[in-house]
Amino acid sequence: KAAYQRVRTPHLTKGSLYEKSGHLDHYRDAMYPSMDVDGIEYYVKPMNCPHHHKIYAARPKSYRDLPVRLSEYGTCYRYEKSGQLFGLMRVRSMQMNDAHIYCTKDQFKDEFLAVCKMYLYYFDIFGIDKYQLRLGLHDAEGLGKKYINEPELWQQTEAEVREALQEGNIDHVEISGEAAFYGPKIDVQVWSAIGKEFTLATNQVDFAIPKRFGLTFTDEGGREQTPLCIHRAPLSTHERFVGFLIEHFGGDFPLWLAPVQVAVLPVSDKVIDYARNVETTLKEAGIRVQLNGQPDKVGAKIRQAELQRINVMLIVGEKEAQDNRVALRRRFKGDLGTQLLDDVVTELKTEIETRRNTYRTN
Ligand SMILES: [Zn+2]
Incomplete structure (x- = not known):
């Protein structure tokens, strides 16, 4: 919908590419x-960036082709020392919801704002209502050392980023000396429902690397120009974001996000065939379901499902099997009586499709 082109890039690449990108100079310790x-x-x-630059450069571009938006759910590998590994937050192999937008200076503001709005859109979906956008700016002392030595470009892009945020009415704080090497960046601090702070998204402007990669486009006057590049990864790495969500929801995922959405619990072996039918019906409706066919008593099965924090339990006995019903039980709500299987499926599907986040309280 946001008009990105999906791409896929290789896991193994020649060192020369990372020499060009500067990764081997600046980043070797974090590489395998x-x-x-x-x-x-x-x-x-x-990192995916240099690979996307190569895709951009594969064909000549004119101003009519821009903006070019390349996105990839890309796998990256970082050598974290074993002492630094930490749950899902710091891992050695990670999936990035990554993208690079190549645009002209005139297009920059709109593109940058669209990315910020995409972040807010995601935060809304996941019920993250406490967040802060931090705009990292350069400082003059760092020019030529920490920051690429292009004072005018810094001033100009920083002003445009600020303008974009103001136009979009997006609250932010500015922090001098927190830019990336190649341009200003936005970090997003989010707070989970239980109040823990995480840095999730980054959105960086890059006016240095496109030049280094010889990325160009021809403008209206037939002159060669260098595009700006926006790096964006709104939900951080997949691993870190899942780690955040576990904290955020305290392990009690809303139905639409739960790894197992429904447990089917037959009261005895006699109804196992019907329980399998229920399982199949749910699967066909696209619902993630687990059938507990163990010989345990149904009370024990309910306790297990509670321990696994499974949102919906469908208990089936002989009475239910006779007329296609299930006994519905929900976490935090308890028993909700016997209902027709088809009605339950329809209701659950609606709840999942509308991504209701607040099942605990409603
Ligand atoms: Zn990048």
Whole structure:
């Protein structure tokens, strides 16, 4: 919907690409060691950016082609020392919901604002209502050292980022000395429902690397220009975001997000065939379901499902099997009586499709 082109890039690449991107200079410690393939140094991919730049550069571009938005649910590998690994928050292999937008200076403001709005859209979906956008700016002392030495470009892009945020009415704080090497960036701090703070999203402007990669487009006057590049990863890595969500919901996911949405609990072996039918009906409706066919008593099965924090339990006995019913039980709500299976499926599907976040309280 947001007009991105999906791409896919390789996990292994020649070292020369990461020399060009500067990763080997600045980032080698966080990369896995090289491997020798037919006398050439190869690395596992530490970041998707240089690969997307290569895709942009594969064909000549004119101003009419811009903006080019490349997105990838890309796998990256980082060498974290074993002492630094931490649950889902710091891992060695990660999936990034990553994208790069190549645009002209005139398009920049709209593109940047669209990305910020996409963040807010996601936060709304997940019920994250406490967040802060932090705009990291350069400082003059860092020019030529910490920051690429282009004072005018810094002033100009920082002003445009600020304007975009103001136009979009997006609350933010500005922090000097927190920019990326190649341009201003936005970090988003979010607070989980239980009050823990996380840094999730980043959105960075890049006016240095496109030049280094020789990325160009021809403008209206037939002149060669360098595009700006926006790096964005709104939900951080998949792993870190799932880690955040577990905290955010205290392990009690709303139905639409739960890994197992429904447990089917037959009261005895006699109704196992009917229980399987119920399982199949739910699966066909696209609902994530688990059938507990163990010989335990139904009370024990309910306790297990509660421990697994499964949102919906459908208990089936002989009476239910006779006329296609299920006894509905929901976490935090208890027993809700016997209902027709079809009605329950319809109701659950609606709840999942509308991504209701607040089942605990309603
Ligand atoms: Zn990037």
